Amino acid sequence: MLIRRTAGSVLAVAAVTIAVVLSTALPAAAHVEVKADKAQAGATNVTITFSAENESSKASITSVEVALPAGIAPADVTYVSGPTGWALTPTASGYKVAGPGLAAKQNAEYAVKVAKLPDAKTVSFKTLVNYSDGRVDRWIELPDAGAGSDNPAPTLALAPAAAPASSAAPSTAAASSAAPVETTATAIAADGDGGSSAPLFIGLAVVVVAILAGVVIWRVRRTS
Structure with missing residues (x-):
């Protein structure tokens, strides 16, 4: 009986340990979601949609700044749609979409068109979400195999380029x-x-x- 109880205790401790390890190893949920109508390397005229979650219970989102990945220039990006009154302005490293502050807890959702996606497996868009009270959410950490991230940059997985x-x-x-x-x-x-x-x-x-x-x-x- 003692052996069985000891074995059961060991198994229980092992199960709890594994659960804790797995829960801490999983990456944090991305708070800026990204999707594309043509998520393929080398694709042209691709519409990419972003959704930046409002994590403040009182302040509103006033702007979203994005640093473009290698292979996409600011001139290659055009504004498609977004919140009422918002517009896109190119920056040195990417672009900024801004306008009247959104309602508290309202997510900032907008879409841009990219002339051509680079020949890569993934593309990450480092993002800053600015609030009316001066708060800034920094979603800028690039994905790292085997490691989690508290502030992951929105990343788009790309299918291989079409064969010539x-x-x-x-x-x-x-x-x-x-x-x-x-x-x-x-x-x-x-x-x-x-x-x-x-x-x-x-x-x-x-x-x-x-x-x-x-x-x-x-x-x-x-x-x-």
Whole structure:
């Protein structure tokens, strides 16, 4: 009994320890969400939507500042939609969307269009969320494999870039289209040869028979 109780206690402690380790190892929930209509490396004219959570019970969000990842320039970003009265202004490292303060606990949701996504597996958008009372939420920590983050930057996972069209395709198409032409030409040549041979031989035979018949008649008449 003592052995069983000891084993049970050890298992219970182990289970609690594992649960604590797993809970602390999991990354914190991202407070700025990001999604795209075409989340693929190299995609063009991609609409990216952000949602910055308002974590203040009293203050309102007045602006959101974003540092763009490598491969995307401020000039490549245009404003699509957002809160009423908000507008986008390019900055040295990215852009800023700002306008009248939102209602308390109202999230700042907006969308931008990017001319082209870089050839990468992920792209992170370091974000500062500014409040009417001077508070600033800094979501700027880049994802690190195997490590959690208290202030993660919104990160978009990208599918691999589309494979380029094969250069052999036109040659294959040309070859396939040339084959019927060659076959048709060969068939026409064959039909032409076969059609002209028979009448020629028949004509020659008729001429030869006529000549022979004329010779025979001439000899018969001469003999008579």
